[in-house]
Amino acid sequence: MNAVDMPKVLVADDDAINRQVLGELLKPEYTVLLAKNGAQALERAQRHAPDLILLDVMMPDMDGYEVLRQLRADPATAGIAVIFISGLDRPEDEANGLKLGAADYIAKPFNATVVMARVAMHLQLVRQRRLLESLAHVDALTELANRRRFDEVYQGEWRRAQRNGRPLSVALLDIDCFKQYNDHYGHPAGDRALRAVxxxxxxxxxxxADLACRYGGEEIVLLMPDTFAAQARHLVACVCQAVAQLTIAHAASPVGPSLTISVGGATYGGRGAETAGALFEAVDQQLYLAKQGGRNQIAWRAGDAEEAA
Known part of the structure; x- marks a missing residue:
């Protein structure tokens, strides 16, 4: 396995010998990060996003319980699996750690075979959870990201554009006369055409950071962070040309003999008080104008982004 692809394990323990032993034990199979106290553990968890943390309970200044509380309170680290390693072996100590959200509890002095088995098991659970999460964000027909994923990413990219004063472009594509296509060729053919688009x-x-999502029905949304209006419109024009070059016959279309798309787009320029909802409403309005204008065309609201481009 390439070192870049190896799972990352953070070992947080104030005892240098324990850190060394666990580090040497894990290094052949994992990328190992080390922290000697709670504050360092939090900093490295935020910076490196490890897949798993082995966390000592008894540390000076900030014990493992408090580290876990702060990990769970931060959205960036809330999902990281944590295994407590501690000399406290009373049932109530283990129960306390599990109640706070630890995935497991290993008592010191630890057995190397047990540690490796537990680490492997929890990393497998992490992989399975991520697979399920990714499937929940994928549209089964087109294999694009789905509406739910778009909504999540869009809000994040909107906040980033506002914070950094950078542009954000959004385009909504609609296959022209798709109902007529399905009526004429049948829904299986419609599904194939939608997948091709x-x-x-x-x-x-x-x-x-670019993202294509199935927004609903025959609509596909393109999210283009840090992209000015002129750049985004040029890219979308290339998409329209590429779809036309598929030459998918559409005998029932009044637009032309082949399948085409209409596109509405808008760009937030990184300035002003526009909301994420207002930007998407502008995108939807532009798509309406493209359809009203005869379809097979692009309508775009540039706003102040065009001036900055």
Whole structure:
């Protein structure tokens, strides 16, 4: 396994020998991070986002229980699995850790085989949970992100654009006369056409932050952070051209012999008091204008972003 792909395990213990022993034990299979106190554990958890934390309970200044409370209170670290490692072996001590949200509890002096088995088990659970979470965010037909995922990412990107004063562009694509397409060719053919358009849209979302989502029915939304209006409109024009070049026959369309799309878009320029909801309403309004204008076209509200581009 490539070192970049290895799961990350943070070992937080004030005892240098324990840190060394656990570090050497885990290094052959995992990327190991070390912390010697609670404050350092929190800082490294926030910076490196480990997959699992082995956390000593008894540490000076900030004990493991308080570290876990602060991890759970921070959305960025709330989901990290934590295994307590402690010399406290009373049932009530273990119960206290589990009530706070620890995934497991290993008593000192620890057995190397037991530690490795527990770490492997909990990392497998982490992988399974992430797989389920990813499936919950995927549209089964198009394999694009779904509406739920868009809503989550959109809000985050909106806040980031406001905070950094950077543009955010959004486009909503609609397949022209798709009801007529389904009526003429049948729903299985409609599903194939929608998947082809979805793949085309996704192929243009090349940056890590770009996102293509199935918004509903035959609508696909493109989220383009840090993208000015002129850039976004050019990219969307390329998408429209690529869809046209699929040459999917659409005999029932009044627009043309092949399947086409209409697009509405808008850009928030990083300035002003516009809300996330108002930006998307502008996108929807532009899509309406594109359809009213004869379809197979792009309508875009640039706002102050066009001036900055």
């Amino acid at each position: 979805a793949r085309t849209c996704a192929s243009f979302m090349r940056r890590p």
